[in-house]
Amino acid sequence: MKIKQISVFLENKKGRLFEALKAIAEKNINIRALSIADTSEFGILRMIVDNPEEAKNALEEAGFTTKISNVVAIGVKDKPGGLAEVLEHLFKADINVEYVYAFVEKSGEQAVVVLRTNHLDKTIDLLKVHGIKLLSWEDILAL
Amino acid sequence: MFWNREVETMPQEILKELQLQRLKEVVKRAYERVPFYRKKFEEVGLKPQDIKTLEDIKYIPFTSKAELREVYPFGIFAVPLSEIVEIHSSSGTTGKPVVAGYTKGDLELWGEVMARCLTMIEITKEDIVQIAYGYGLFTGGLGFHYGALKIGATIVPASAGNTRRQIELMRDFGTTFLACTPSYALYLAEYAKEEIGIEPSLLKLKAGSFGAEMWTEEMRKEIEKRFGLKAYNVYGLTEIIGPGVAHECTEQAGLHVWEDHFYIEIVDPETGEVLPEGTRGELVITTLTREGMPMLRFRTRDITSIIKGECPCGRTVRRIDRIRGRTDDMIKVRGVMLFPYQIEQAILEVQGVEPHYQIVITRPQYLDEIEVQVEVSKETFSDEIKVLENLRKKLEKRIEQTTGIRVKVTLVEPKSIPRSEGKAKRVIDKRKLTD
Ligand SMILES: [Zn+2]
Numbered sequence: 001m002k003i004k005q006i007s008v009f010l011e012n013k014k015g016r017l018f019e020a021l022k023a024i025a026e027k028n029i030n031i032r033a034l035s036i037a038d039t040s041e042f043g044i045l046r047m048i049v050d051n052p053e054e055a056k057n058a059l060e061e062a063g064f065t066t067k068i069s070n071v072v073a074i075g076v077k078d079k080p081g082g083l084a085e086v087l088e089h090l091f092k093a094d095i096n097v098e099y100v101y102a103f104v105e106k107s108g109e110q111a112v113v114v115l116r117t118n119h120l121d122k123t124i125d126l127l128k129v130h131g132i133k134l135l136s137w138e139d140i141l142a143l
Numbered sequence: 144m145f146w147n148r149e150v151e152t153m154p155q156e157i158l159k160e161l162q163l164q165r166l167k168e169v170v171k172r173a174y175e176r177v178p179f180y181r182k183k184f185e186e187v188g189l190k191p192q193d194i195k196t197l198e199d200i201k202y203i204p205f206t207s208k209a210e211l212r213e214v215y216p217f218g219i220f221a222v223p224l225s226e227i228v229e230i231h232s233s234s235g236t237t238g239k240p241v242v243a244g245y246t247k248g249d250l251e252l253w254g255e256v257m258a259r260c261l262t263m264i265e266i267t268k269e270d271i272v273q274i275a276y277g278y279g280l281f282t283g284g285l286g287f288h289y290g291a292l293k294i295g296a297t298i299v300p301a302s303a304g305n306t307r308r309q310i311e312l313m314r315d316f317g318t319t320f321l322a323c324t325p326s327y328a329l330y331l332a333e334y335a336k337e338e339i340g341i342e343p344s345l346l347k348l349k350a351g352s353f354g355a356e357m358w359t360e361e362m363r364k365e366i367e368k369r370f371g372l373k374a375y376n377v378y379g380l381t382e383i384i385g386p387g388v389a390h391e392c393t394e395q396a397g398l399h400v401w402e403d404h405f406y407i408e409i410v411d412p413e414t415g416e417v418l419p420e421g422t423r424g425e426l427v428i429t430t431l432t433r434e435g436m437p438m439l440r441f442r443t444r445d446i447t448s449i450i451k452g453e454c455p456c457g458r459t460v461r462r463i464d465r466i467r468g469r470t471d472d473m474i475k476v477r478g479v480m481l482f483p484y485q486i487e488q489a490i491l492e493v494q495g496v497e498p499h500y501q502i503v504i505t506r507p508q509y510l511d512e513i514e515v516q517v518e519v520s521k522e523t524f525s526d527e528i529k530v531l532e533n534l535r536k537k538l539e540k541r542i543e544q545t546t547g548i549r550v551k552v553t554l555v556e557p558k559s560i561p562r563s564e565g566k567a568k569r570v571i572d573k574r575k576l577t578d
Contacts, residue, residue, distance in 0.1 A: 007526035009519050011556050037528050042519075042554050044526055065524045065557050098527050116526070 001124050001134040002070040004052040005114065008045040009065040012038065020045055023062035029055050032143055033073075033114055035101035046101070048073070048114060050141055070120055073135040074127060075110045076102070083113055086132060093126050095119050105143060112143065146262035146294070147255070150403050151458045158459065162406055163197050165431035170194050170203070173437045176221040179214050180439060200406070200429065201417055205440045211382065212239040220244050221437050232280040233381040243282070243381050244435040250289060252432060253384050256401045257290020260390035263399070263456075264350050264375050266320050268295035271347075273313060275323035275331075276355065277303040282385025283355055287322045290387065296320070303327070310335045313346050321351040322377070325358035325366060332369035344371040352377040354386060357466055357484050361491030363395075376465050382441055383428050389463055397450040397462030404432045407463065408440070409449055412470045423448040425470055426463065444470040446482070474570060476504060476511045481546055483569045489545040490517055493537050499557075506574040513550040515542060518557050 010016045017036070024031065024047075033048040049055045052068050059066045076082035083102065090097060098116040105112055112135065117123045127134055145151050153161075171191045173180040183204045184190070193202065211219060219242075220227065227244040234240060245253065266272065272291040276283030284302055291298045299316055301309055303323070309331060312318065321328065328351060332343040348370050354377035366374045378398050379386035388405050389398035400407050406429040409418045418424045426443045430436075446468040449461055468482035475481070483502055490500050499518040504511060517538060525531055531554060538552040 005526070007524075009524050009531075009554075009556060011554075016556070039528060039532065042531065044528060044531070046526060063556065063558055065519050065521060067521075067524050067526055069526050098529070 001072060001136060002120060003048060003073045003114070003135070003137060003140055004068055005071045005116075006047050006049060006052045006055050006059070007067050007069065008047075008059055010036075010038075010043040010045055012041055012043060017043075017045065019062060020059060020064055023058045023064070024049065024055050027051075027054055027058045029058065032140055033101070033103045033112065035099075035114075037099060046099075046114075048140060069116070071114050071116045072120060072123055072127070073140060074113050074115065075105075075133040075135055075139075076113050077110055082111065086113065086115075086127070089126055089130050089132075090117065090123065093122065095123055095126070144262050144265055144267075145458075146259040150401075151259065151263075151399075151460060153403070153459055155459055158402060159197060161403055162431060165403075166197065166200065166406060166429065167191070167194055169429070169431055169433075169437045170439065172221055173439055177219060177437070179210075179218055180437075197406075200408070200440065203429075203440050205415060205427065205442050206438060207442050208241060208382065208444070211241045215239045216242045217244065219436050219438075222246055222435055227435050229285075230280075231282045231285075231381055231385065234281075241382055243385075246434040248434045249384070249436075252404060253286060253387060254289035254293040256384070256387035256404060257286055258293040259401060260352070260377065260387055261290050261294055261296070261320075263390060263392045263458075264352070264373070265393065266291075266294065266296060266350060268297075270296045270319045271299060271316055272296040272320045272322070273299040273301050273309070273316075273318040275301050275303055275309055275321060275327065276386075282379065282381050283322075286379065286385035286387055287352070306331060306334045307339065310339055310341055310346075313348065314341060317347045319347050319349050321348055321370075321372070323351075323353065324355050325353040325362055325374075326356060328353055328366045328374070329362070329369070332366070343369050346370065348372040350375065352386075352390065354378055357468065357472075357487075359484060359487050359491060360465075361488070378445075378463070378466065380443060380445075382438055382443075383430055384433065388428065392454060392456040392458060394454055394456050396454065397464055399454065399458050399460050399462050402460045404430065406431055407449065407461070409447070410442075412444075412446070420449045421451045423464075423467065446470060472570070474502075474504065474572070476513060476548055479546075479548055481513075481548060485546045486515055486542055486550075487569075489541040490515070490538060493534070493541050500569070502570045504570065504572045504574055511574065513548065514553055515550050516553050516555045519554045520557060 008020050030050045035046050037044045056066050096118040100115050102111050102113040174191045226246050229245045231243045232240045274287045278284030335341040335343045350373045352375050363374045375391040377386050378389040389400040391398050408427040409424040410427050412425040426445045426447050428441050430438045445466045447463045501516045503514040535552050542550050
């Protein structure tokens, strides 16, 4: 139930985000979800794409430092409190959330939340126990 | 292995006698034949016969690079130009260049000391020696060439640059020994892997001599790991002879100086006072046997120390530490002396960071600010801000511990710091020091 995410190191310099996205677009790789975390000096671009390995090659060819890591993606009902409930379960189980970002599915019925925690396996088990819908790679590709 | 066992293992007392005898000769020759030296001697009221012991060398005035520029081009030569068979010159980026003239005997000497260096690290006539130092006025290329020629190795005179070709030559010829600058060695390794798809450790290289710029133990480990070779420090300078003044043996614990030809002292860079063995200071060299261009107490501006004690390799000629800095690289920041190598050392101690960095000094108002830009490598990159921030802070802390100066570390994308094919530009000083 782990999903591969690709992240890219970006200097806070004009045009770097554009360059990174261009490198991916040129290989016809589709981006399913994207988030940017940044400080005043650098940023990390995180993406769920339909072909992470190819995206990695394209980005490295363009001179970027990249990393592929595992995350979990869950479907949360697009109603108030949906995400809060998930986070509460994790908090109670003493699991730290490293980062989280979300996007709304095309149909608008559910939000997809991408999560990275310090214990990914434990997170998956816990969420399953609580009946929270984990998205598979196929689910992601179908989005 | 020894090229000249008798000299390389000569007892220190006999060596000192030989040095004294040669010192007296070179002083006499310089005084009689080079007006530049005669004038300097007369200014301090010194006569060649006043030099009776090796310690008396301290009475001889220093020779500086600036003075050599004043007598450009041939004012330091001790023989008629017809006796000079080759000329080299150091780059004139900071004024007039310095010219070095070699007699036939000097070239013979150069080959001899370089042959000792190569044999010391087990390079023989069986080896394929690729020289990626520049050939030409720069002494690097031809210095290694003469040494390799003397031992009868197969020479590949590739000269500097043309990186793709260098790697193809190494692969196709089965090069076993490489000579170039350390930063170029790293660049070669990176280029081989990234641009040509050749794994550098699969090349046949077994050893390399790297010099002409400052580098660290960590860079040595990096070069050794990437190429699977043993990396050695070589030392030399145009004013003295070029490469071959000193070189590490297989112990990799300091560079043996060929003391039968080069007399070394360590002095305080500010006062000129001679410092004892083991103390760090500026290296001063006197050539004992050069014919074309005798050099008396030349201020090298290189910071090192003489290593105490004997080397396990059996050589009795003393060793100097790897070059720790240049007196001209000393950056005075907020009144404190700082050497780029200190910052390099600190970065490399913090695990996993590739040795690519740049130091930028600015003075936005009245206070100097130092920014150290460090490239983020595959190994250090993380998808978590926290981890990168920690790395940045760790670097800042380590640099402050090593230098005593607070700096700002910025993480930058790979390859955003220019790679050089020659000497790496590590410091960018943007201060306006006109006032
Ligand atoms: Zn030794």
